[in-house]
Amino acid sequence: MKRHSVTLTEEVSNLVAAQISTGRFKDFSAAVNETLYSALAGSDAIFREYGVSPEEVERSAERTRREIRAERRKGELEPFA
Known part of the structure; x- marks a missing residue:
């Protein structure tokens, strides 16, 4: 897997932070992957x-x-x- 440096909008950053705060994800990378996958491919x-x-x-x-x-x-x- 490649590593990428990206800048998130405030809305996306808040969405990822919410995913992590629920305990569903322990790591930022997993939360970003899930959030992007859901947003782009559909829930x-x-x-x-x-x-x-x-x-x-x-x-x-x-x-x-x-x-x-x-x-x-x-x-x-x-x-x-």
Whole structure:
């Protein structure tokens, strides 16, 4: 991957800073990549790339969260050290 030095507009800089402050991204580069990808390719582009819909992903994620909660209740899930 190439490195580039760019100057962001105030609006884009604020958008990237907001992405980082939510905890979604830990690093500036990842936040910039995601923000630009969403802005240029469209917010659902990543779903199209993998041939799924946002609803399918949400259903799958919810199912996984339910499984994790059930495992926690049963004491089967070991916490990370």
